[in-house]
Amino acid sequence: MLKEEIYSSENHSWYIFCRDPEKPENIIDTNEYLIISDGEGLAMDPGGTEIFAHVVSAFSEVIPVSDISTFFASHQDPDVISSLPLWTGLCPKAKIYLPWLWEDYIAHFDLAAVKQFVTVPDEGSEIRFRNGHIIQLIPAHYVHAPGNYSLYDPSAKMLFSGDIGSALLPNSNYSVFVEDFEQHISYMETFHKRWMPSNRAKNDWIARVRELEVDMLCPQHGAIFKGEMVGKFLDWFEALEVGIAIPS
Ligand SMILES: [Fe+2]
Ligand SMILES: [Fe+2]
Numbered sequence: 001m002l003k004e005e006i007y008s009s010e011n012h013s014w015y016i017f018c019r020d021p022e023k024p025e026n027i028i029d030t031n032e033y034l035i036i037s038d039g040e041g042l043a044m045d046p047g048g049t050e051i052f053a054h055v056v057s058a059f060s061e062v063i064p065v066s067d068i069s070t071f072f073a074s075h076q077d078p079d080v081i082s083s084l085p086l087w088t089g090l091c092p093k094a095k096i097y098l099p100w101l102w103e104d105y106i107a108h109f110d111l112a113a114v115k116q117f118v119t120v121p122d123e124g125s126e127i128r129f130r131n132g133h134i135i136q137l138i139p140a141h142y143v144h145a146p147g148n149y150s151l152y153d154p155s156a157k158m159l160f161s162g163d164i165g166s167a168l169l170p171n172s173n174y175s176v177f178v179e180d181f182e183q184h185i186s187y188m189e190t191f192h193k194r195w196m197p198s199n200r201a202k203n204d205w206i207a208r209v210r211e212l213e214v215d216m217l218c219p220q221h222g223a224i225f226k227g228e229m230v231g232k233f234l235d236w237f238e239a240l241e242v243g244i245a246i247p248s
Contacts, residue, residue: 071084165222
């Protein structure tokens, strides 16, 4: 599994883990992200059961797994959080931030984990590291799940966007960052047309994100938008009509 530090300051880092060569063929490829702030870990969309062993092993290269205090599930999908019971087995004191709307559904993955849940209200909320560093959970409802959030790190100017901005890449050698935007569209256009149900909700999310300073937009599948690619993605997504890829 590829590991790359994508942001770093004195005491605060972001890592991506991706392009897993050992991933079974029939499951969708995912990116896992980890923030480490003064030795405390926050894992975003930690992934599915089938890749859990690879993700644990990769995370362990940068932090003792027992130091991960927080998990964030942007929404309910199995590629996001079906590994929940395995993670709570390793991190029984960690907090699991998840959409309030999905609490009773995600509990189907691990009923015993409910005591570790922190449900996020519709308007969003914050996560605070022990060192005071604040992370914002930004509403992203209906883009694509009806209860869904993006995670924004204001001091790092990093945005984890979950399925938004995702691409189904042609091979596991694809670059970690988007290099050729026009070509990249071909890997994400159908995904967004099919998985994003509402133009109104999509444009509401874009307006929220345009209020933020974003150096990197980091999706759960595909490649990261960095620098000028962030604006290119937002412009492209704004112009795209979604919820229309109905098979005939
Ligand atoms: Fe999803
Ligand atoms: Fe996904």
